Amino acid sequence: MNMFWAPSGELPVQASTPEEITRFVVEAAVHAPSVSNTQPWWFSKDSDGIGVHADTERRMPVADPDGREMVISCGAAVFTARVALRYLGLVPRVRLLPDPDLPNLIARITWEGQTPPADYERRLFAEIPRRRTHRGGFDDEPLPAGLLATLREEAAREGATLRIMSDDHQRGALSAVVEAADHALRLDPARVREQAKWAPPPGSQRRDGVPATAYPARPERTEPAFPSRDFAHGHGWGLPPSGTDVRPRSAGAVTVLTTGADQPADWVRAGQALQRVLLLASSSGVSAALHSQPLEVPSLRAFIRESLTGGAYPQMVVRFGTTGQAAVSVRRPVDEVLL
Numbered sequence: 001m002n003m004f005w006a007p008s009g010e011l012p013v014q015a016s017t018p019e020e021i022t023r024f025v026v027e028a029a030v031h032a033p034s035v036s037n038t039q040p041w042w043f044s045k046d047s048d049g050i051g052v053h054a055d056t057e058r059r060m061p062v063a064d065p066d067g068r069e070m071v072i073s074c075g076a077a078v079f080t081a082r083v084a085l086r087y088l089g090l091v092p093r094v095r096l097l098p099d100p101d102l103p104n105l106i107a108r109i110t111w112e113g114q115t116p117p118a119d120y121e122r123r124l125f126a127e128i129p130r131r132r133t134h135r136g137g138f139d140d141e142p143l144p145a146g147l148l149a150t151l152r153e154e155a156a157r158e159g160a161t162l163r164i165m166s167d168d169h170q171r172g173a174l175s176a177v178v179e180a181a182d183h184a185l186r187l188d189p190a191r192v193r194e195q196a197k198w199a200p201p202p203g204s205q206r207r208d209g210v211p212a213t214a215y216p217a218r219p220e221r222t223e224p225a226f227p228s229r230d231f232a233h234g235h236g237w238g239l240p241p242s243g244t245d246v247r248p249r250s251a252g253a254v255t256v257l258t259t260g261a262d263q264p265a266d267w268v269r270a271g272q273a274l275q276r277v278l279l280l281a282s283s284s285g286v287s288a289a290l291h292s293q294p295l296e297v298p299s300l301r302a303f304i305r306e307s308l309t310g311g312a313y314p315q316m317v318v319r320f321g322t323t324g325q326a327a328v329s330v331r332r333p334v335d336e337v338l339l
């Protein structure tokens with residue numbers, strides 16, 4: 001018999017079968033962030049655990065020819081599944097790819113034992129449905145003391161490095177690269193068409209893609225500039241402005257998540273590290289804005305690697321800060337992804 005701990009932590013709720021555990025875990029895992037909310041995953045209930053698979057039909061072939069962002073997204077789902085298992089008091093064991101017979105298998109997750117979750121594990125679990133990607137600027141308030149150092153440690157636990165761009169020149173250079181990439185993507189008709197496929201119009205019943213409730217109708221300027229992607233592609237869709245302030249807002253704490261190598265297993269690690277730092281930040285009331293525009297342009301990714309990350313491979317640009325704004329996202333139901 002396995003016990004489900006209630007979010008408040010006081011009342012364990014009974015639950016038991018491997019099927020129930022699998023469903024519970026997948027229900028949590030689908031909340032992971034994914035590139036353009038493509039949710040490029042499916043899950044299998046195996047004899048001894050759960051398989052996490054990349055759904056290659058959902059890869060963005062123009063923006064993501066190698067499937068790097070697809071695999072990072074699946075890695076984020078793997079970490080979320082681990083947190084859900086810990087919440088149940090189970091100890092996850094994760095075997096990462098490769099499996100020559102199943103090239104799209106990302107990880108096989110099994111579990112054992114009964115160790116009640118620690119407080120911080122319950123807090124991470126509570127953030128899974130609450131965390132949202134922010135698109136825009138942040139309040140001028142400093143982050144909670146010590147948070148950035150903790151986020152660095154958390155990323156390191158997953159085999160990735162969170163590099164803080166604390167120097168004005170580093171932040172300026174990274175901002176310029178994000179801006180250049182954003183312009184380049186808007187100039188490329190194939191990329192614009194592909195992005196539009198994953199940005200449904202307001203009122204759409206779709207449960208994937210970036211909905212108009214997830215980004216501001218008027219792009220928010222930050223200092224230095226970190227432009228958001230053009231999800232509305234000129235339609236004026238998006239959330240109404242939250243205030244009348246026309247001054248640029250803070251870009252927040254600017255970081256780059258990197259790995260030492262650039263193989264699919266590194267992308268899975270980057271995805272796990274990404275979700276780990278996002279959930280931890282969220283549990284401290286801190287939101288994150290993600291920028292993968294420059295990582296989709298090979299020459300700009302190479303520039304970041306050579307000039308800003310000491311040769312390590314950039315996997316995501318992440319800005320952290322506080323904001324009162326709340327985006328609303330969508331997810332496909334579990335029955336569509338648990339096969």
Ligand SMILES: Cc1cc2nc3c(=O)[nH]c(=O)nc-3n(C[C@H](O)[C@H](O)[C@H](O)COP(=O)(O)O)c2cc1C
Pocket residue numbers: 031032033034035036037069070072073076131132133134135209210214228229290291292293327329
């Ligand atoms: C690999 C990857 C790349 C992403 N790139 C961007 C990006 O460039 N711009 C952005 O606004 N969000 C980006 N996101 C965030 C996704 O758009 C977001 O996770 C998805 O829309 C689901 O929304 P949610 O995170 O609010 O649940 C990225 C996420 C992942 C995992």
